[in-house]
Amino acid sequence: MRAPACRRQSSVVAKLVAGSLVALASLLFAVAPAAAQVPGGFVESANSTAVRPLLTTTQIQALLPPRGLFTFPAPYLTQGVRLTNATDCAGGADCVNYVGYAYWRNINNHAGSDTMLIVLTLDRSHSGTGPNLYSYNKLTDVVTNLGPLFDAATALSWASGEGWYFSATQPTKLYLNDGPRMRRYDVLSRQLDTVFDVSTNPALFGTNRYIWQMSSSNDDSVHAATLADASTYAFLGCLVYRESTKQFLYFPQVGSNFNECQIDKSGRWLSILERVFPTTSELDLRVIDLQTGTETDLSDQNGAPGHYDTGGAYMIAADNWNPLPGAWRLWKFGTTPLGPGTLLYHDINWAAGPDHISHTNAQVGVPPEQQYACGSGAAVPIWKAKFSAAGVTLTVGVAATVRFTGKLMLPPEVVAVTVPL
16 A cells, blocks of 8 residues: 555646655656756755754744645745645544545546645544545635535445545546445536446355455556455455446455455556465565466565555556665566566665655556656654655644646656655
């Protein structure tokens, strides 16, 4: 599982998680820096040990508006947009849920639009109103809470929103899990459709099942999800659904400790994390070609990912067995054995680093060498050893976005734009 998402376009928005470092690591092998295109921030090498003073609580409160645009103080000078405040939760309670992991898009595809849509959950058990829709006008910097997505009488109004995500291409469509069903919800028209329902095929899946950890191809034609037992909550395996043919495929657990699965952005390659080899202490990787049925396995010791995300026919993965701390590697699907395992990034020590990877900005058909990925990690020591990252943070309980304008074309080794914890 991974963390915040980036999108490559004229106005790129990365979600903030309190106390986190958000990293931007280029997959480019020979590209000149273009940091000057980004307002504020600065370039810093990965081996820098420069330390800057933390902002005080008073300073943080002074720079934050009730909602909307603000600028981090010098030397950062990057811009952020505050989304939520105490009025969103009854009685000023803290009801804002965390935004989830990297491959779940909480922000819609807003390319070509003046308005960005964001889904955040205001937990009803903590004086909130459930999953809410926010809008952000990119021209005026006005943030508006458009209200709950579901009527208070419905069960979905009590949902955490974890695992929900916007379509890569349909700006108003949100995918959500609802027991055995994958649903597609139009956040503006409020039309709720069922993509598939595993309870309609007990011969393949058994009875009393639910789905979790969904993913979809960029063109919305192929979907995957973890299948679980609704009585024991045990993960049983991974299912794939081809929407055009209404066809299910099922890949049950073959080893132990099933963790998750994900369809790649092209819809052809399925990755599964579970323990396959008897010598593995954590998780191995199974990669299945859905066109040929061919499976290629990668052991934990040889580079199977901890946290990862996929592009079109490749994966960017954190390698916890690498001799270099915080290593990210590139694995291209369709090779046997899986390769090449190119090192893309590493930290300077083992204290902490951006090990949660996101590549929701992936473009199918574009080589990975012409794209970039994001990542994050959370630990106070990380601020004393800067990594190749574009980093942003806020104080606990404040949800916001940070906006990067211009195209970010970064060198492969190191860049950093950091602000204090």
